[in-house]
Amino acid sequence: MARRPNLLFVFADQMRGMDMGCAGNPQVRTPHLDSLAEEGTLFAHAYANAPVCTPSRAMLLTGKYPLTVKVVANDLPLPATERTLGEILQEAGYRTGYIGKWHLDGVPRNRFTPPGPRRHGFEFWAVWNCAHDYFNGRIYRDTPKPIPLPGYEPEAQTDLALGFLQRRDGRPFALFLSWGPPHDPYWQVPERYQRLYDPDRLEPRPNVQEPKGPRVPLGPKDRELGLRRTLANYYAHISALDEQLGRLLEALKALRMDEDTLIVFTSDHGDMLWSQGMLKKQQPWEESISIPLLVRWPGRMPKGRISEQLVGIVDLAPTLLGLMGLPVPEDMEGADLSPHFLGEAAAEEGSxxxxxxxxxxxxxxxxxxxxxxxxxxxxxxxxxxxxxxxxxxxxxxxxxxxxxxxxxxxxxxxxxxxxxxxxxxxxxxxxxxxxxxxxxxxxxxxxxxxxxxxxxxxxxxxxxx
CATH class of the missing domain: 3.30.1120.10 (Arylsulfatase, C-terminal domain)
Structure with a gap:
């Protein structure tokens, strides 16, 4: 039997699918994401079924809809009894790891998740349940003592991921890396990335309007900076994440694991950013539901393909299991789209x-x-x-x-x-x-x-x- 592939699953928070160079936005600099698209498949119709953090993350890991797993709003916990990708892959002999934002363990948001069933099969654990403070990051490992992360949080989290990749024990690995940006606060991005973007030269989307809701859900600093500077900072976060992705791709190549690793890049949902006069997520407009989805598996998946296949985030768990040669549990509600991912089936009409x-x-x-x-x-x-x-x-x-x-x-x-x-x-x-x-x-x-x-x-x- 052929060795099963490693899995590197990287996802941003609140990143729109259209905001990559490879997705047709020339304003944002994403050379490593663009390279990933050239070497793999870009899914042009990938969507967050329930475009808000906790329900989306629950769907991602379980392959089930929010009503089924009872995760219907942010900050409601994923039941410890639910079987996730972490448990399935661990049982299949994978060395599992999770780094970054979790947001599946209820409140308070700074609570410690002890080793056991609430970690859902992830052995290596470097996690903070939920916080968006990108210069004062923290994680928990296996004790309830918070560990500070130096510098810009995604860089420190990527350092942890690189360490995980270097520690090999003969088993294939499955690592989930969950970055917090470009979720607001948009302004919390290092200056070297801010310098990449001149707010006065950016063109907002044609459907951008002044906020029309009763309240504007932005922090005071982002509100003070306004639309164009906020858009520039949002793009700056994306370029920062792109650079971290480049570090991961380079490490896989140096470790000679790139040919054996299935790489996925996505997000839990999008961000309105003043389109339709709205902000954030939880809305059915394209800016809220559209998510990036890039998948690379050298020698197995087509290169340089743009797929028109509809993909919901609920479909990712069964599809990944199908790609990795593992049985898909009967109670998963998402579709196993692995034949299409492998280029063996055409895109299907549907919704x-x-x-x-x-x-x-x-x-x-x-x-x-x-x-x-x-x-x-x-x-x-x-x-x-x-x-x-x-x-x-x-x-x-x-x-x-x-x-x-x-x-x-x-x-x-x-x-x-x-x-x-x-x-x-x-x-x-x-x-x-x-x-x-x-x-x-x-x-x-x-x-x-x-x-x-x-x-x-x-x-x-x-x-x-």
Missing amino acids: VFLMDLVTVDEAQAQGLREWRGVRTQRYTYARFVDGEEWLLYDNLHDPYQQRNLIHEPQAALLKASLEEELRRWMRRVGDEGWCWEETIRRLGLVELWNARERELHPAQPRLLE
Whole structure:
């Protein structure tokens, strides 16, 4: 039997799929990501099914939808009983490791996750549950004493990853490296990367507008710097991550492991950055749901390919297992797309199921509420859970989603067809379209929800009885 490949899974936080040179944005400098695309496959239609950190990360590791694993909002814990990629790969003989942001262990965000089932099969552990303070990074290892990370957090985390790669014991490895940027605070990026971008020479996306929600969910420093400087800082973070990726690729080559390593680069969700007058995530517009997805496996996957295959983040776990020659658990809800990844099957027509099950934090501050939707290769459709119509875009002819067709008579048949597609998805995953309170109650999450609210919003918690 051929030796199974190593896995290096690298992901950013809140990075849009369109913001790489290889994805068509000439303003952002990403030479190593561009090289990865040339040597592997760029998936042009990769989406975060539930575009917010914790539910997305739970889907990534379990291959299941948020309702199934009861991770329906940020800062709700992934149950220790859920079986993840970490456990599956460890049981298959892999040396497993996780470095960086976790965001799957509830509150408080600085809590220590002890060795055991809440680490979900990851042996090497250099993790902080959730923090975005890029010059004062910390991690936990195997004791509850925080370890400071010197300098810019992604550089220190990459140093840890390089150390992991160098420590070989004969087993294949599976390393997950989770960087915090380009998630805000955007301004916390080293000056050498800021110097790469002149804010006055950057062109915002054509759909950028002044924020229109009741509150602007930005920290005071980012708010003071404004749109163009913030966009420059966001790009600067991406260039910084690109440089760290280059260090990893160089190390794999020096260690003669590059030919035997399956490399994945992605993100948990995107970032609106003033498009549609909105910020952050948890929204069905392209800037929020589109994620980068670059995959390289020398000798096994096609080089220089741009794939039109629809990929949801829920599909990554079963697809990776398929690529690595491991059985896909029957209870995984994502699709095993490994035949297409290997170039053995054409891209399939279909749709990605999109959702916001419990609107919290930044999205709530901007006046949003729970919604469901679908993204096909061409169209985006979304409605609120109370049935109110919301969005319908033809992304082929309207790539910046500036013409909402939802109330146009000529789109009535299309709207009905997409609504039926949405209902098929909801039936398939057991989604009854509950409001947020009903979701929390039906899933037995009231105690965990109230703990979350008291921790994150002590002045105005939304408590349930």
